[in-house]
Amino acid sequence: MNNMVKFGICGALILGGVIWLAIEAQSGDGSLYYVKVEEIDSLGSSAYERRLKVAGKVAAGSRRYEGEWLHFSIEGEKGGQLPTEFAYQTEGVLPDNFDDGAMVIVEGVLHQDPRRFEAKQIQTKCSSKYEADYDQKRNEYEASQETARGAER
Numbered sequence: 001m002n003n004m005v006k007f008g009i010c011g012a013l014i015l016g017g018v019i020w021l022a023i024e025a026q027s028g029d030g031s032l033y034y035v036k037v038e039e040i041d042s043l044g045s046s047a048y049e050r051r052l053k054v055a056g057k058v059a060a061g062s063r064r065y066e067g068e069w070l071h072f073s074i075e076g077e078k079g080g081q082l083p084t085e086f087a088y089q090t091e092g093v094l095p096d097n098f099d100d101g102a103m104v105i106v107e108g109v110l111h112q113d114p115r116r117f118e119a120k121q122i123q124t125k126c127s128s129k130y131e132a133d134y135d136q137k138r139n140e141y142e143a144s145q146e147t148a149r150g151a152e153r
Contacts, residue, residue, distance in 0.1 A: 037076030040110065048112045053105055054082060060100040070094070074104065074117070084108075086119040095124040 037056040056074035063072040068089040073081040103125035108118045
């Protein structure tokens, strides 16, 4: 096959991919909004029936199981709650630290009637008990570096 033909085919494929990406970006279907619970109302009717990622914390005492569905509410930092449902038996496993007060990010679709969020995925943010104490770790590291330098001398 002629080199010019190969170059033309590759160029057409690349141009087609760029055009497809541009169309997807404009259609909005390929986008995923990340919002906090209290920001959902500001999206208006555009929030409904589209993919969203919503951040908040699991409201205390709101979790209940009905068949394959887990129902719970997500609270915003500044108030407001979002009723949420998750088909935990078919959609996936709940994170180990999913509990009352856990900071979560849920991905799914907001339905209008009745107003509820259907989660397809749930992620929990790591609580501070899992995070390393930065200052302590830095001091330990610096001390180990000093010890290593002293041993080299």
